[in-house]
Amino acid sequence: MTNTGTSPTTKDPRQTRGGSILQRLSVVMAAAGLVLATIALGSMIVDDDPPAPKILSAKEAAAAGNPTIELGDMFIRGDLSVTAAENLAVINRGTVPHNLTLEGGPRTPDLNHDQAVELDLATVAPGTYTVFCAIEGHRAAGMEAQLIVGATD
Ligand SMILES: [Cu+2]
Numbered sequence: 001m002t003n004t005g006t007s008p009t010t011k012d013p014r015q016t017r018g019g020s021i022l023q024r025l026s027v028v029m030a031a032a033g034l035v036l037a038t039i040a041l042g043s044m045i046v047d048d049d050p051p052a053p054k055i056l057s058a059k060e061a062a063a064a065g066n067p068t069i070e071l072g073d074m075f076i077r078g079d080l081s082v083t084a085a086e087n088l089a090v091i092n093r094g095t096v097p098h099n100l101t102l103e104g105g106p107r108t109p110d111l112n113h114d115q116a117v118e119l120d121l122a123t124v125a126p127g128t129y130t131v132f133c134a135i136e137g138h139r140a141a142g143m144e145a146q147l148i149v150g151a152t153d
Contacts, residue, residue: 052109053117061089061116069131071098071111074141076131084121085152091116101134102147110135126151 062068066089067079073094082088090100092111101107105124108117126149133143 053119055109055111056089056116056118058091058093058114058116061091061118064089064118066118069100069147071100071133071143073098074133074138074143076100076133076143076145080131080145081148081150082121083150083152084124084126086121087118088121089116090119098133098135098138098143101132103130103132105129107134121149124149 064087066087067082068089068091069076069078069080071090071092071094073096079088090108090111092098092113092115095113097110097112099108099110100119102124106119108119111117129147129149131145131147132139
């Protein structure tokens with residue numbers, strides 16, 4: 001008389017626990033997948049650097065007639081007052097690789113002896129920048145200078 005057929009409350013607690021573990025596992029795996037996807041997306045965004053400038057010979061860079069900064073073992077010298085309209089030729093006269101890095105701004109790739117690049121200053125806001133060679137130990141050894149980027153007029 002009181003038989004109501006299949007009762008919704010008759011669950012096997014073991015099955016419930018097993019299902020719960022599987023559910024948790026799938027949630028953990030979904031979360032891990034999300035983390036991996038986020039990392040992949042993040043690295044894609046970080047990799048969105050502008051293309052590396054073309055490497056020139058020292059002779060080619062000098063022939064262009066732009067202001068020039070020379071890197072050496074272990075110094076930075078040359079035209080340290082330029083305007084943002086100009087391209088800056090950066091030439092490595094040293095015997096070991098060097099680069100020119102603007103603090104808070106662009107940097108050249110590492111240049112071998114007698115290699116050069118044109119650094120486009122168009123995206124650099126006027127101001128005084130500390131420039132240095134970012135290769136380990138070079139800045140401390142003397143490869144640091146002040147570069148004044150003047151407003152274009
Ligand atoms: Cu250096």
